Amino acid sequence: MxxxxxxxxxxxxxxxxxxxxxxxxxxxxxxxxxxxxxxxxxxxxxxxxxxxxxxxxxxxxxxxxxxxxxxxxxxxxxxxxxxxxxxxxxxxxxxxxxxxxxxxxxxxxxxxxxxxxxxxxxxxxxxxxxxxxxxxxxxxxxxxxxxxxxxxxxxxxxxxxxxxxxxxxxxxxxxxxxxxxxxxxxxxxxxxxxxxxxxxxxxxxxxxxxxxxxxxxxxxxxxxxxxxxxxxRPNSRKVADFIGTMNFMPAKILSENGKVEVEAMGFGRVELDASQVMGSGSGEVSVGLRPETLTILFEGQTATDRESMATVEEVVYYGDMTYYDLRLDGADHPVRISMRNVFGRPVLDIGARTRVAWSPGALVLFR
Amino acid sequence: MKFPILRSYAIIYLLFLYAPIILLPIFAFNDSKIVAFPLSGFTTEWFGQMWADSQLRIAAKNSLTIAVVTATLSTILGIFAARASVRYDWKGKGPIIGLITLPLVLPEMIVAMALLTVLLSMGISLSIWTIILGHVLVCTPFAVVILTAAFQSLDRSLEEAAYDLGESAASTFRLIILPLVMPGILSSFLICFTISIDEFIIANFLGSGQPILSVYIFGNFRFPARVPSMMALGTVLVLLSITLLIIAEYFRRRGIAKTGGKDTGGFL
Amino acid sequence: MSGSAWERFRRSEAASGYLLVSPPAIYVMLLLAAPMATVLFFSFLTSTGGSVSTPFTLQNYAEVWSGRIYQAIMMRSLWVSMSVTLVTVLLAYPIAYFISFNVSPSKKSLWLFLITIPFWTSYVIRVSLWRVILGYDGIVDSTLMSVGLASEPVNILSNGVLSIVITLAHAYAPFAILPIFVSLEKVDRSLLEAGQDLGESRFVTFLRVTLPLTMPGVIAAVLIVFIPTVGDYITPELIGGGKVPMIANVIESQMLKQRDQAMGSALAMTVMLIVAAVSVAFVLLNRRFLGARK
The missing domain is CATH 3.40.50.300 (P-loop containing nucleotide triphosphate hydrolases)
Incomplete structure (x- = not known):
């Protein structure tokens, strides 16, 4: 558009x-x-x-x-x-x-x-x-x-x-x-x-x-x-929250010189571009990501960028889509992700362990 | 029926409400000077007697003049007050609108006497115009109440839309607001007209003794010999006011149909 | 700066509001507020043969409040209009209830129309008709005697207070029915089902749910009937034959017949005070009902 x-x-x-x-x-x-x-x-x-x-x-x-x-x-x-x-x-x-x-x-x-x-x-x-x-x-x-x-x-x-x-x-x-x-x-x-x-x-x-x-x-x-x-690239948590769904994870800034290196709960160490960093406050820091930017990896699939392990905590089936609440290993709360339902692909059960793919480029850092 | 007792009570109550009105035509055509049962034959003599009274014709003409002028003035004042109160925000709205509608809750005798005291001390001689002054005071609150409801049901954005499309404030009022509150204006006019025709105390004390319909009826009912022809007059007046009511109701319904609204009940 | 402030005011909402409201406001100031102020002023003056003059005095009020005749008339006016109010509202409530609860929605406006029609006929005519109906050898008497229920005229009219109550209860019927009807219409029907669901009988549900919820309507009806009846002039004059004068008749006679404007003014002010006191009492009562509901 x-x-x-x-x-x-x-x-x-x-x-x-x-x-x-x-x-x-x-x-x-x-x-x-x-x-x-x-x-x-x-x-x-x-x-x-x-x-x-x-x-x-x-x-x-x-x-x-x-x-x-x-x-x-x-x-x-x-x-x-x-x-x-x-x-x-x-x-x-x-x-x-x-x-x-x-x-x-x-x-x-x-x-x-x-x-x-x-x-x-x-x-x-x-x-x-x-x-x-x-x-x-x-x-x-x-x-x-x-x-x-x-x-x-x-x-x-x-x-x-x-x-x-x-x-x-x-x-x-x-x-x-x-x-x-x-x-x-x-x-x-x-x-x-x-x-x-x-x-x-x-x-x-x-x-x-x-x-x-x-x-x-x-x-x-x-x-x-x-x-x-x-x-x-919403420029604040408030905008991110108002437009669509965004998952937030607490994070810590490790170093800053052109690029920003952070340690984010569940994601580990990530290097972010300056364009991904929003705000200039010195308070609470968190990373956000949209539900569709995390993908469950099924058998035979491999991540093109980064890969993490997670546990399925909740499954909501919507017909064309399935929403999962996934707890990434090392995180204290789950992230909500959305998966398009493709013919022949199973819907995971609660409690299942799975690999997920994601890319640091999809993350936004709010501070 | 679920509530036969309540229903019978309702019917008896309606009889009580209508008893005087039902008696009007019965005794208007009853061939007897005494208003009592049993009836004693049919006559139109009382209508003739009523018609022959020149005082009545003068009274009717005076009352009509007073009522038309009163209804017009009250409705215009009512439009001003209702529009100001519904459309604009200003300090002191409550007290001022309260003052304008105060005559609704004041005993009429007090209003009449206060007005009379001032008029006399100012040396203004009484006439049908002093009656009109009083009637406008008493009728305006009714106009304000009716018209406030009419203006309130008007969507504010209609007015903004007309203005947005290039009309001035005055032409917006004429092209949009006035046609849409017309049913309210008509009912305000009719109610003020009826109240004015009906009103006795102000007509009696603020007039200079020229015959006014309500005062004329009040006086004539005191003489038993005049009662049958008053019955005839009453019959005519009841028929007139029912006709007026039906016309008003017709216009109200047409107004609702025209604007596509829902019928939300009676005239009052 | 003051020029631009004035400029801004002139274009503001408030200015348009004041401009629009000024014709009716000025009218009511000149023809109501000023006369009432004059009456208030007169009530503290001394009457001198058809006119008033200084010195200021409280004598008029002292006379109104302690004079036997005035006291008696005040008490009678209050007594009559309270009786009228009580009778009118008691008679009206079941009708309002019937129309609201037992009449099908499509017929409600017809019933309301039927009830308001008599109100559209001349007040003087309606009152005068009751004189004919209730009077000596009138319609009630002649009917009772012709069916043999009475051997001589009952002449209800000779009982001034009773006939005034009948006449006024008739005249103010629609004024009492409409506010009660409106408040009954607002009652959430599921509350009544809830009441009955909890094991209350229909009558107890009425007493504990419907009646309290419709109290604001009843209080409005009471005020609407009470205020004009206290100051009613025609009915005591025509029905009571002047033998049962009420306050309005006495004010008229003081002002016009005795030409004692000071006394008449004090009486008028006293009536206003009483009406205001009763109104405030009922409005407070209404607040309590509304408050109790929360």
Whole structure:
């Protein structure tokens, strides 16, 4: 999903040390970031982290207490929401219940000087783009959740905004519909080429859809990166924990000169690249690794890199996958790993002893 | 039935509630000056007598004027207060909205006397306009309560969406908010209208003696000879208010159907 | 700096709120708060033939609180409106219970509609009708006599308090039923099943679960009936024939007939004090019920 071309694109949105207070509550604590033109950008974080507030400062629904928000190079201070080059798809979709589908979609054209026929054409095109051709005359309240979502998209896109803001747009849909809409949103974004900014608390959704993701905790951006970097090289234990599953093992730094040599529980001595070392604190040190980076070695298989012995403590069978809790020899707690179930390969029992393969390159050191 | 006792009690209770109203048409058409059983034949004389009374026509016209003006003003004030309380955050909301809705829990006589004292000491002469002043005071709390509920059921993001799509605050109000709270505005208007038509104490003490419907009825019921024609008048008024109720209910349901909401019960 | 602070306020939420609320707020200040303040002021002044003047005095209150006639009328007003409240709420509870528990959900709004219809007809007409129904040779009398249950007119109307209670219990019925109904609707039905599951009888479950849970509704009903009935004017006037005056009638007569505004003001303030005291007592009672549940 990573679109490497985005890095050379011009900036569409720039935050410079943005702060927002609600009374004594400090909702945004110094946000500094840029979002590129044509990028699919996600704001990801748990509820209350400030992601929706940040989105609403772009839309102009929230004023900021200090700092600067630029859209397409223009300072947005004092620019009201109704004249900003942004449009929003709301979490509740905010479909006007007393208007028909086409009246909803054409709502933003009311003040446009174009002819009635042109407006009707634009509405029809917008509806076709979101796959609702022929739905124009329907009453808005008679639509299903997915259809409302499409109407909301068409209504926002018809104005050709520079930025489309999406506030948890998929959270009200069921799982199947959500997955379908994820794919459609990606297709739509490529088709129109507009900057999309998505707010979500669903890490999987963010990983699937985004060019880049800003992970937010407590009013601050913890890490801003493309999905792969975010997954493989999370810059803190907190980010690692929020995105997918990560196993942590206590570790000790032995030496440090360019490369870092550590002694990690269960893994022994490992030499890590500087790019694998996160943080600069002097407190607790641990290594983390993703479940799929440890592989059980079955008979006849050999490790390409490092190999350890482990005991199976728990087995959870998921059909296509099996999750194991393995206690590496010398470790005081197990690691959770995932194995794809391949035809002819046995599922291990609790208590079984097994060899596991891993690679130091998959480890991340947090300190 | 699971609870025959409770059900019979409910039916007896309904009879008790409806007893006076059922008696209205019976004695309105009963050919006797005395309102008592047994009945003594059919007549429309009382309706004729009622219609012939020019005082009644003046009273009805006055009351109608008062009620329409009161309902309009109260509903407008109610829209202001409800919108301010639901949509915006400001200090002192509780006490100020409390003060506006205070007449709900004040004995009407006290409101009337306090107002009268001030009006007289300011040298303002009483008229139907002083009655309207009082009625607006008493009706506005009802409007505020009804309209607050209407505004609360409005999704805030609808308003933001319209604004986001380029409308101004004023056109958003006109295009989105107003149509969606219209059922609330209508029921507020109707309830204020009914309360005003019904109201006696303010109409009696803040008026300058010109006939007002409730005061007229109050006065006429004291004379036994006038009671049958009051029965006729009562019948007409009951029919009118039931018609009004049905119209209001129709609009309410249509409003719900239009916005696709769920019917959550009665008018009140 | 103050200019920009003002600028910020002008664009703020609070400013929009104050701007919007100001028409009704100013209205209520001018036509309610100011008059009430005037009445409070008058109540400490001395009456001088149709007007009021200084010196300030507590004499009016002393008279209201110790004068025999006033005391008697206060006590009667309280007694009548408490009886009305008690009767109305007791009669209303089973109806609310019936609609909430025994009527199928689709018919509930019809029942509520049926109960509120009489409320939509003129209050004066309804009260006047009870006069006709209960009066000497009225509908009750003529019916009883024609079926032979009574040999001479019973004339319930001559019993002022009884007929006032009947009339007001009728007039305020929907006001009592609705809040109780709302609180009954909120009762989690599985709690009742739990109660019965634990071996309680239906009646004991009602006493130990349903009734305590619906106390807030009952208290709301009590207040909604009590407050307006204390200050009711029409019913004592029409039904009691002026022979059973209540506070409102006395205030009116002081203010308008005796033209003693100071005394009338003191009476009005006293009534407000009593109403406020009763309301606060019930609200506190309600808190205790809510607290006890936690």
């Amino acid at each position: 990573t679109n490497t071309a985005t890095t050379d694109r011009p900036d569409m949105i720039e935050f410079r040390d943005v702060h927002k207070y609600y009374g004594d509550y400090h909702a945004l604590r110094g946000i500094t970031a840029t979002i590129k033109a044509g990028e699919f950008f996600s704001l990801l974080g748990p509820s209350g982290c400030g992601k929706t507030t940040l989105l609403r400062t772009i839309a102009g629904f929230e004023s900021i207490s200090s700092g600067v928000v630029l859209i397409d190079g223009k300072n947005m201070e004092g620019v009201a929401a109704n004249v900003r080059p942004t449009n929003m798809v709301f979490q509740s979709y905010a479909i006007f219940p007393h208007l028909s589908v086409e009246e909803n979609v054409g709502f933003g054209l009311r003040r446009d000087p174009m002819s009635k026929a042109d407006k009707a054409k634009a509405v029809a095109e917008a509806l076709e783009m979101v796959g609702l051709k022929g739905y124009g005359k329907r009453a808005a309240h008679a639509l299903s959740g997915g259809q409302r979502q499409r109407v909301a998209l068409a209504r926002a896109l018809i104005l050709k905004p520079k930025v489309l803001l999406l506030d948890e747009p998929l959270s009200a849909l069921d799982k199947k519909m959500r997955e379908q809409m994820q794919v459609e949103l990606i297709r739509l974004q490529r088709q129109v080429g507009i900057t999309f900014i998505l707010v979500t608390h669903d890490q999987e959704e963010a990983l699937v859809m985004s060019d880049r993701i800003a992970v937010m905790f407590e009013g601050q951006i913890a890490q801003l990166a493309d999905p792969e970097t975010l997954y493989r």
